[in-house]
Amino acid sequence: MAKTIQAIRGMNDCLPEVSGIWQQVESTLRSVVASYGYQEIRTPVVESTDLFKRSIGEVTDIVEKEMYTFEDRNGDSLTLRPEGTASCVRAGNEHGLLYNQHQRLWYMGPMFRHERPQKGRYRQFHQFGVEAYGLDGPDIDLEVILLSARLWKAFGIADHVKLQINSLGSNEARQAYREALIEFLTARADQLDEDSRRRMETNPLRVLDSKNPEVQAALEGAPSLIDHLDSESEQHFSQLCERLSQAGIEYEINPRLVRGLDYYNRTVFEWVTDSLGSQGTVCAGGRYDGLVEQLGGKSTPAVGFAMGMERLVLLLTTLNAEEQGTSSADIFVTALGEDAASYAVTVAEQVRDTVAGARVMMHCGGGNLKKQLKRADKTGARVALLLGSDEAQNQQVTIKPLRDGQEQSTVALASLETAVAPFID
Ligand code: ATP
Ligand code: MG
Numbered sequence: 001m002a003k004t005i006q007a008i009r010g011m012n013d014c015l016p017e018v019s020g021i022w023q024q025v026e027s028t029l030r031s032v033v034a035s036y037g038y039q040e041i042r043t044p045v046v047e048s049t050d051l052f053k054r055s056i057g058e059v060t061d062i063v064e065k066e067m068y069t070f071e072d073r074n075g076d077s078l079t080l081r082p083e084g085t086a087s088c089v090r091a092g093n094e095h096g097l098l099y100n101q102h103q104r105l106w107y108m109g110p111m112f113r114h115e116r117p118q119k120g121r122y123r124q125f126h127q128f129g130v131e132a133y134g135l136d137g138p139d140i141d142l143e144v145i146l147l148s149a150r151l152w153k154a155f156g157i158a159d160h161v162k163l164q165i166n167s168l169g170s171n172e173a174r175q176a177y178r179e180a181l182i183e184f185l186t187a188r189a190d191q192l193d194e195d196s197r198r199r200m201e202t203n204p205l206r207v208l209d210s211k212n213p214e215v216q217a218a219l220e221g222a223p224s225l226i227d228h229l230d231s232e233s234e235q236h237f238s239q240l241c242e243r244l245s246q247a248g249i250e251y252e253i254n255p256r257l258v259r260g261l262d263y264y265n266r267t268v269f270e271w272v273t274d275s276l277g278s279q280g281t282v283c284a285g286g287r288y289d290g291l292v293e294q295l296g297g298k299s300t301p302a303v304g305f306a307m308g309m310e311r312l313v314l315l316l317t318t319l320n321a322e323e324q325g326t327s328s329a330d331i332f333v334t335a336l337g338e339d340a341a342s343y344a345v346t347v348a349e350q351v352r353d354t355v356a357g358a359r360v361m362m363h364c365g366g367g368n369l370k371k372q373l374k375r376a377d378k379t380g381a382r383v384a385l386l387l388g389s390d391e392a393q394n395q396q397v398t399i400k401p402l403r404d405g406q407e408q409s410t411v412a413l414a415s416l417e418t419a420v421a422p423f424i425d
Pocket of ligand 1: 083113115120121122123124125126127259260279281282283284285306307308309310311
């Protein structure tokens with residue numbers, strides 16, 4: 001026998017048993033963003049490697065060790081996108097969507113990072129994100145946070161996620177903080193791991209984002225970004241906090257929240273949960289006012305977030321908040337005998353034409369009625385249409401409810417629409 005081929009480690013198949021949940025999640029996401037006037041943008045999954053190096057930052061986990069980078073046949077260095085924001089900005093610049101305009105965009109799709117696969121962490125995963133361009137006040141920061149909060153409500157998990165926020169201040173203010181942090185870290189270098197010791201020199205803020213509990217312990221008493229904010233960032237942050245409270249959004253200020261990508265300034269936030277072990281960040285974002293210009297566009301303020309969809313789906317299934325849609329049909333159509341076969345197809349097509357939203361599955365492959373009804377039961381259908389030569393001759397349909405013990409009945413084909421309507425959600 002030939003050797004079977006398996007999927008790439010850390011890259012998952014989405015099988016029918018869970019694809020229903022994914023579809024529900026996607027449709028809820030679409031309707032919530034639409035309710036805030038955001039429009040979809042779709043960008044390629046492959047971009048120039050430079051795009052990510054210049055945006056995410058050379059000294060970050062993603063660029064240092066997680067990117068799927070390869071040379072294409074022309075010798076150009078390409079990378080499977082590890083996140084969506086850089087591509088949005090690249091596309092926005094390229095097509096003139098950003099400068100002097102207000103843009104509210106959203107995207108959804110696969111991202112690629114070569115990390116160690118574990119629960120909630122994969123090599124191909126999916127993000128849903130929003131990005132708002134051209135607005136620099138705390139009102140738009142509030143809007144994207146409100147939008148994310150509405151998502152949790154829509155999914156029924158608002159009680160299981162908590163909002164953490166922080167401000168990174170301006171680039172200049174962060175320089176002053178950097179000095180203070182380096183001094184603090186240097187004094188404790190022996191308590192840091194190798195990664196953190198290296199970053200202490202190149203990108204000390206990254207040390208605050210370390211996942212290593214020992215490093216986190218060594219950071220006890222580290223100088224706080226919030227104490228080093230420039231006055232404009234401070235005002236921006238305090239206004240945001242005030243408006244969050246007015247809007248009834250609970251939050252916690254986490255002075256060590258810095259995010260793993262270099263492009264952020266001022267507001268950063270994460271939604272975290274206790275229900276997924278160490279992969280607890282479901283959604284993360286912030287302001288990135290410098291990125292558009294850094295990637296060659298004209299200076300344009302920006303704010304957004306990205307949500308890990310696998311973590312959301314895991315959370316929903318863990319909490320069982322989402323009904324698991326296992327049925328594949330509402331109506332199952334059986335046919336007995338040659339003359340009923342083509343009649344059955346006509347009936348099935350008529351239901352699809354006339355009953356909105358009906359999922360109609362046709363029995364294929366023949367067999368006796370018992371076998372066909374067994375199939376019907378397996379699909380989860382609520383009703384079976386039994387079609388034999390009598391029905392075909394008289395242009396009738398026998399309706400057999402499958403779930404609630406109701407009697408079967410025979411109706412004229414003309415009144416089929418009304419007869420099956422109660423079986424459709
Ligand atoms: P983490 O701290 O968990 O590594 P990150 O800071 O690298 O996350 P971002 O780049 O901000 O994450 O991505 C936003 C969200 O995408 C994360 O909060 C998480 O929900 C999700 N995410 C990131 N990496 C992965 C992955 N490898 N597999 C699944 N989801 C992921
Ligand atoms: Mg990461």
